[in-house]
Amino acid sequence: MPPVKSRGGTAEERTWRDQLTALRNIPPFFRLIWKTSPSLTVTNIVLRVLQAALPTAILYVGKLIIDEVLLIIDGTGSTTFLWKMIALELVLALASDLLSRGISLVDSLLGDLYTNQTSVDLMRHAAILDLYHFEDSEFYDKMERARRQTTGRSTLISQLLAQFQSTVTLVVLGVSVAAFNPWLILLLVVAVIPSFVQENYFNQQVYSLTRSWTPERRELDYLRYIGASDITAKEVKIFGLADFITERFRELSMKYYHVNRKLAIRRAGWGAFFSAVSSLTYYGAYVLIIFQTINGIITVGSLTFLAGAFRRMQTGLQTILSRFATIGENALYLQDLFDFFAIRPNIADRKGAIPFPETVREGWEFQNVSFKYPNSENYAIRNLSFRLPAGEKVALVGENGAGKTTLVKLLARLYEPSEGRILLDGRDLREYEISSLRDNVGVIFQDFFRYQMTARENIVVGRVEESDNEDRITDSARKSLAEEVVESLPDGYNQLLGRRFANSVDLSGGQWQKIALARAYMRDAQLLILDEPTSALDARAEYEVFQRFTALIQGKTAVLISHRFSTVRMADHILFLEYGGLVEEGSHEELIALGGRYAELFDLQAAGYR
């Protein structure tokens, strides 16, 4: 499987053209906005079109007022008309205020909805991806960047819509100004374009910088996290790591600050220069209009209209262009989001996938299965063949790194074999529907997750569909010995567990394991796998847990992983793994009689207890 490719090129290679091409992300982005809420989108556009016409209207009414005042001074004007115009301007100003409030309200509502919607989409998509994706650092970077898009990109919505509004305003103003003096339009373009090019250049530099520093920024986040987190606090104190972590954070963050500062200073310098150029052009245009008025070509009212309109057009065009650059830049970031959504899982249902058997008849069979992790050169499982008959309890034994957990992941189809195949009732595991396979294979891993939620929820995650089934929850807790843990909690099943939230209670490792084990009983899985979720229990408790487990799941198939032989010997069949391969198999008695590796390790452990 090829690694997830990063979008082409290093930071320096990113060009202006990239930003332009990134604009192609705008239509799909707009579709996302539309999908978020068609009614809010339409409302927003309508309000903005109305608002866009107002500046020209207000300026024009202002011109009429001034001209009328001058006529009244000359004795030829009409006061009624003057008052009408003043009233009209007031109404327009009030309407403009109302419209901007309305627009920012709709913007923020739409932005919030968009953030929620994309966060949900992101989580949904992450859920269908392969496990290996999460173990790939490049993918992780991409996911982190995409995650930022969910919140950061909601401003792009208002930018995009504001851009539309500014353009309409500019066109309306432009048409009316050109009616008086077309040269003013040319002057405007000359004043604004160089500034735009500069703006764009620096935006692109900032993007390149941010992007090329992604790994460092991730490290900074990580350091910030381990420097102040409930999970690390214990070790940080014991080992006196505070200075070590903060110093590392300080060094890295200052390095980032310095490169950033250099760019910010250059950007500010050039920005100031082009602002001066644009002020000069404005006054050039102003002088031109004043001369026209003095020469009687236009009225004083038109002078104020044109001066005002020119000023507005200039800032308007500047805003449009620089916003265009920001939109381009944002659209580049948007690419990260779309790239993330474009990643497809490799482990997916095949065409004509069949449901998991109602009842497994024969069982599972590994046929010359080999497996390499995508990011690794070495085989974690090598040429493994064995049978796992339906209804049998099999134990996996082997030293650390022998491949036990990997075998379990293959059985649960979190990964697929690199070579060989796994059969279930004579058919390749890949022919079965993933969802029904997952329903029927329950695994409790050694690093099961401790949800910072209630005790009930920690059990219910075993099968969320049964979250209202009180009997099933209490029954599962009883079976896994979690009941006594729950009974000792002040709030029982509703007790918040962990350390993250107020009023929560943290459990010991063994207590957590009993809660996690209840998840296994929540499901009706036909194959249940316990991958050392009992390591924190003492030997007697583990023995008891496994004994109950094998008795309670009568008729179902189970795979047990434990480093304790007292537990392992309970299994019907034992597989002894070494370096990803099978070295011995049989019942406990058979393996002891064989006098091989299993017997040797068993003696070693037994000696420790004598």
Ligand SMILES: Nc1ncnc2c1ncn2[C@@H]1O[C@H](COP(=O)(O)OP(=O)(O)OP(=O)(O)O)[C@@H](O)[C@H]1O
């Ligand atoms: N996500 C991974 N990426 C790359 N290599 C991995 C990954 N997980 C495990 N490995 C490697 O695969 C081999 C088998 O690991 P596995 O976790 O299956 O062993 P195990 O028998 O379950 O060990 P333990 O008793 O310590 O739990 C080891 O060499 C390990 O380093």
